[in-house]
Amino acid sequence: MTDTAPRPTLEAVAARAGVSRATVSRVVNGGDGVRQALVERVQQAVEELGYVPNQAARSLVTKRHDAVAVIVAEPESRVFADPFFARQLRGISKELTAHDNQLVLLLTEGRGDHARVGRYLAGGHVDGALVFSLHLDDPLPELIQRAGIPTVFGGRPGWSGGRDGVVYVDSDNRGGARDAVRHLLGLGRTRIAHITGPLDQTSAADRLDGYRDVMVDADPRLVEEGDFTARTGERAMRALLARCPDLDGVFAANDLTAAGALRALREHGRRVPDDVAVVGFDDMPPIAEQTEPALTTVRQDIEEMGRLMARLLLRGLDHAPSGVILPTTLVRRDSA
Amino acid sequence: MTDTAPRPTLEAVAARAGVSRATVSRVVNGGDGVRQALVERVQQAVEELGYVPNQAARSLVTKRHDAVAVIVAEPESRVFADPFFARQLRGISKELTAHDNQLVLLLTEGRGDHARVGRYLAGGHVDGALVFSLHLDDPLPELIQRAGIPTVFGGRPGWSGGRDGVVYVDSDNRGGARDAVRHLLGLGRTRIAHITGPLDQTSAADRLDGYRDVMVDADPRLVEEGDFTARTGERAMRALLARCPDLDGVFAANDLTAAGALRALREHGRRVPDDVAVVGFDDMPPIAEQTEPALTTVRQDIEEMGRLMARLLLRGLDHAPSGVILPTTLVRRDSA
DNA sequence: ATGAAAGCGCTAACAG
DNA sequence: CTGTTAGCGCTTTCAT
Numbered sequence: 001m002t003d004t005a006p007r008p009t010l011e012a013v014a015a016r017a018g019v020s021r022a023t024v025s026r027v028v029n030g031g032d033g034v035r036q037a038l039v040e041r042v043q044q045a046v047e048e049l050g051y052v053p054n055q056a057a058r059s060l061v062t063k064r065h066d067a068v069a070v071i072v073a074e075p076e077s078r079v080f081a082d083p084f085f086a087r088q089l090r091g092i093s094k095e096l097t098a099h100d101n102q103l104v105l106l107l108t109e110g111r112g113d114h115a116r117v118g119r120y121l122a123g124g125h126v127d128g129a130l131v132f133s134l135h136l137d138d139p140l141p142e143l144i145q146r147a148g149i150p151t152v153f154g155g156r157p158g159w160s161g162g163r164d165g166v167v168y169v170d171s172d173n174r175g176g177a178r179d180a181v182r183h184l185l186g187l188g189r190t191r192i193a194h195i196t197g198p199l200d201q202t203s204a205a206d207r208l209d210g211y212r213d214v215m216v217d218a219d220p221r222l223v224e225e226g227d228f229t230a231r232t233g234e235r236a237m238r239a240l241l242a243r244c245p246d247l248d249g250v251f252a253a254n255d256l257t258a259a260g261a262l263r264a265l266r267e268h269g270r271r272v273p274d275d276v277a278v279v280g281f282d283d284m285p286p287i288a289e290q291t292e293p294a295l296t297t298v299r300q301d302i303e304e305m306g307r308l309m310a311r312l313l314l315r316g317l318d319h320a321p322s323g324v325i326l327p328t329t330l331v332r333r334d335s336a
Numbered sequence: 337m338t339d340t341a342p343r344p345t346l347e348a349v350a351a352r353a354g355v356s357r358a359t360v361s362r363v364v365n366g367g368d369g370v371r372q373a374l375v376e377r378v379q380q381a382v383e384e385l386g387y388v389p390n391q392a393a394r395s396l397v398t399k400r401h402d403a404v405a406v407i408v409a410e411p412e413s414r415v416f417a418d419p420f421f422a423r424q425l426r427g428i429s430k431e432l433t434a435h436d437n438q439l440v441l442l443l444t445e446g447r448g449d450h451a452r453v454g455r456y457l458a459g460g461h462v463d464g465a466l467v468f469s470l471h472l473d474d475p476l477p478e479l480i481q482r483a484g485i486p487t488v489f490g491g492r493p494g495w496s497g498g499r500d501g502v503v504y505v506d507s508d509n510r511g512g513a514r515d516a517v518r519h520l521l522g523l524g525r526t527r528i529a530h531i532t533g534p535l536d537q538t539s540a541a542d543r544l545d546g547y548r549d550v551m552v553d554a555d556p557r558l559v560e561e562g563d564f565t566a567r568t569g570e571r572a573m574r575a576l577l578a579r580c581p582d583l584d585g586v587f588a589a590n591d592l593t594a595a596g597a598l599r600a601l602r603e604h605g606r607r608v609p610d611d612v613a614v615v616g617f618d619d620m621p622p623i624a625e626q627t628e629p630a631l632t633t634v635r636q637d638i639e640e641m642g643r644l645m646a647r648l649l650l651r652g653l654d655h656a657p658s659g660v661i662l663p664t665t666l667v668r669r670d671s672a
Numbered sequence: 673a674t675g676a677a678a679g680c681g682c683t684a685a686c687a688g
Numbered sequence: 689c690t691g692t693t694a695g696c697g698c699t700t701t702c703a704t
Contacts, residue, residue: 007460009697020675025699035673052459056401057697059392060680070441086421093443097452102461104403105441107429116433123388124343125438230626263628290566292599345681356691361683369689393681396696 008049017045028053067102068092068313069129071117073140083284084302085132088154091306092130099314101127114143121147128313130154136200150317152309156202167317169309169324171300173203173281176328177210180251180279180298183330185214187277189249193222195236195261197253204228207253207281222247226257233260241268248276249336255280255287255297262291262335277336293334300328344385353381364389403438404428404649405465407453409476419620420638421468424490427642428466435650437463450479457483464649466490472536486653488645492538503653505645505660507636509539509617512664513546516587516615516634519666521550523613525585529558531572531597533589540564543589543617558583562593569596577604584612585672591616591623591633598627598671613672629670636664 010028014021019038026034027042028051034042045051059065070092072085089103096103104126106117121129121144128150134140136158144151153168184192194211197204212218221243224236233252237260240247250265252258258280262272270276272293280288283299305326312320346364350357355374362370363378364387370378381387395401406428408421425439432439440462442453457465457480464486470476472494480487489504520528530547533540548554557579560572569588573596576583586601588594594616598608606612608629616624619635641662648656 007458010699011697021698022675022677022700023673026674029699033673038674050458052455054396054697055459055461056392056395057680058699060390060396060682060697061699063680065392067440089441090443093441094445097443097449102456103441103443105406105425105429105439107426107433107439109430113433119388120438122386123391125391230622259626263626266628286566290595290599346683347681357682358684358692359690362690365683371689374690390681393696394683396681396698397683399696 007054008051009054010051013042013045013049013051016049017042065125065127066100067104067126068096068310069104069106069121069126071106071108071129071131071140071144073108073132073134073138083286084282087284087302088132088306088309091303091308092310093306094303095307095310095314099310101310101314108140111139114140118143118147121149124149128152128317130309130313134158134201135198136202150313152313152317152320154305154309156206156323158200158202158205165317165322167312167320167322169305169312169326171203171305171326172328173206174210174213176281176298176300176330177207177251178213179328179330180281181211181214183296183332184249184251184277184279184336187249187273187336189277191222191244191247192218192249192251193224193240193244193247195224195226195233195240195250195252195257197226197228197257199225204253211251219244226253228254228257230256230260230263233257234264235260237261237264238268241265241270250276250278252278252280255282255284255291255295258295258297258335259287259291262295266292273334273336279330279336283331288331288333291335296333296336297331298328299331301326343390344387345390346387349378349381349385349387352385353378399460401461401463402436403440403462404432404646405440405442405457405462407442407444407465407467407476407480409444409470409474410468419622420618423638424468424642424645427639427644428646429642430639431643431646431650435646437646437650444476447475450476454479454483457485460485464488464653466645466649470494470537471534472538486649488649488653488656490641490645492542492659494536494538494541501653501658503648503656503658505641505648505662506539507641507662508664509542510546510549512617512634512636512666513543513587514549515664515666516617517547517550519632519668520585520587520613520615520672523585523609523672525613527558527580527583528554528585528587529560529576529580529583531560531562531569531576531586531588531593533562533564533593535561540589547587555580562589564590564593566592566596566599569593570600571596573597573600574604577601577606586612586614588614588616591618591620591627591631594631594633594671595623595627598629598631602628609670609672615666615672619667624667624669627671632669632672633667634664635667637662 010021010024014024031039132154134157156170196208226232226236280295280297283297288295288297346357346360350360367375468490470493492506532544562568562572616631616633619633624631624633
């Protein structure tokens with residue numbers, strides 16, 4: 001790696017402005033309590049020299065880093081197929097940027113990477129962590145707790161029952177699912193199937209619970225487990241069709257799954273929504289608007305989730321509510 | 337943000353092991369030239385105290401950060417619709433992780449963010465930068481050059497002609513495009529249309545060039561500009577169909593565009609591949625395998641691109657080749 | 673309101 | 689091989 005040209009230090013600026021380092025430091029950090037004349041002189045010197053504070057030196061004394069780790073622990077498949085991840089990142093990035101914080105991205109490939117993440121967190125490089133996509137049996141939270149660093153989880157962690165001090169942001173998965181199923185019911189459908197997500201994630205489990213809230217004693221054969229991918233959605237739909245040819249409605253755990261289901265339905269000559277009405281979850285425009293027919297779905301504001309997670313973390317977790325649940329809304333298009 | 341418990345310092349470890357700070361430092365950093373007995377004593381002290389080096393203090397003296405900035409300058413639309421971004425990130429992350437480097441993600445929302453990025457880069461927080469998705473008129477490279485920090489670009493920068501010392505990694509877009517069109521020709525198609533990407537990006541321009549290489553004097557009306565999104569691919573296909581109803585082949589600049597084209601084709605009652613053969617570009621499995629019919633497309637190894645970019649940067653740019661072009665391969669499925 | 677001085681925790685000569 | 693000694697560039701009392 002080529003060396004960077006030596007950058008001017010506080011010292012240099014002080015010399016040029018004819019003041020002490022302390023004064024320059026004050027000006028650079030807001031400049032209260034410094035005479036206006038001096039402030040200007042310093043600012044000019046900063047300008048002329050192109051001075052930029054050395055973050056390492058600053059962190060060394062302040063013990064702050066103005067950096068937040070974002071940890072994504074997710075099997076490849078989903079992260080790549082689904083714009084979900086990118087959207088959350090964007091929200092987080094916006095909020096962090098607005099507060100002059102940097103985003104350090106930690107992608108994990110599996111258990112092997114956990115030690116590394118733990119070490120990094122314990123290393124005190126960042127002021128906090130934002131963690132996604134935890135599965136029920138994930139050891140990551142344990143590590144993170146041990147690192148003793150402020151953390152906000154994206155999505156309700158499966159193990160949080162009882163654990164205190166766990167802060168998370170989630171969508172109203174259960175309520176959204178209820179809305180979806182009720183909408184189907186309102187359309188006169190009675191044989192409503194559900195293709196779930198991976199049930200070791202709370203978002204998927206909660207949506208299933210919502211489905212069951214409304215379909216109190218539904219035929220258990222109407223529920224098929226999926227994993228949030230289109231491929232599996234298609235396969236699940238085929239299984240459902242074979243098992244319950246009389247079904248007239250489907251609530252898919254996310255839009256990708258719904259897209260897969262739509263394919264299977266078309267393949268089997270079922271018209272949507274005439275024969276079978278379909279509702280998705282997420283409202284990812286590039287997916288929901290592109291399906292044939294366009295998808296009726298439950299919208300969650302993913303970017304806002306990201307933004308909120310960052311905001312909570314930056315504000316300080318001491319007075320933060322444990323869980324924040326964001327509302328969802330049903331978006332009607334053509335599939336139901 | 338809650339404070340982290342005060343962590344033990346080198347000093348503390350030294351005291352406990354009964355050696356000097358220098359010795360501890362040596363052990364922590366590889367430990368060559370230290371008697372085995374001492375090494376073990378120090379390691380045990382480290383263990384017992386749970387010592388982790390303070391990165392800020394270390395950077396302050398070494399002037400290295402073991403961190404790389406990844407800058408993504410891309411209008412929302414594409415980053416979110418396309419798994420492209422996530423894949424490259426994964427490749428980069430893997431390589432960086434393997435070399436104990438951190439990934440600092442900088443997402444820009446537009447011109448307004450450029451100053452911030454420039455400041456960050458100039459701030460000397462990172463040892464290098466990886467930059468994506470530059471458009472022809474993008475001022476970002478300028479800023480980056482000024483920051484004087486080692487940089488590798490993802491995709492051939494549009495302005496690199498003449499500029500020396502620009503290092504980039506790209507796919508063989510032009511060659512891949514030629515393969516795609518030749519394949520269509522080999523199928524006996526003669527009226528082959530092309531839906532381009534945004535032509536201010538070299539990847540799109542190069543693919544168009546590749547198309548023209550083969551279709552030397554093609555009817556110019558067979559070319560329609562797109563922007564790498566499905567929606568636009570659909571619209572472009574409609575326009576093409578209206579203008580040249582006799583077309584029998586389409587080369588779409590990427591898979592998403594091809595997916596959109598497929599929709600338009602279906603809507604117009606054209607059978608694929610019988611009436612119109614379609615070839616895409618990228619080979620994004622979640623897209624290419626899910627279209628109806630499955631997409632014949634030009635594969636590029638996106639994750640490898642990311643990995644290679646990181647590798648070049650970490651190895652040091654001084655002896656790096658200016659441009660590295662990765663090969664592409666045609667993947668036959670059902671659409672052509 | 674401003675300056676002097678003391679470190680933050682670490683590495684890197686330099687001695688020994 | 690190991691210890692001593694200087695800082696790296698910045699913030700922050702404490703005087704003035």
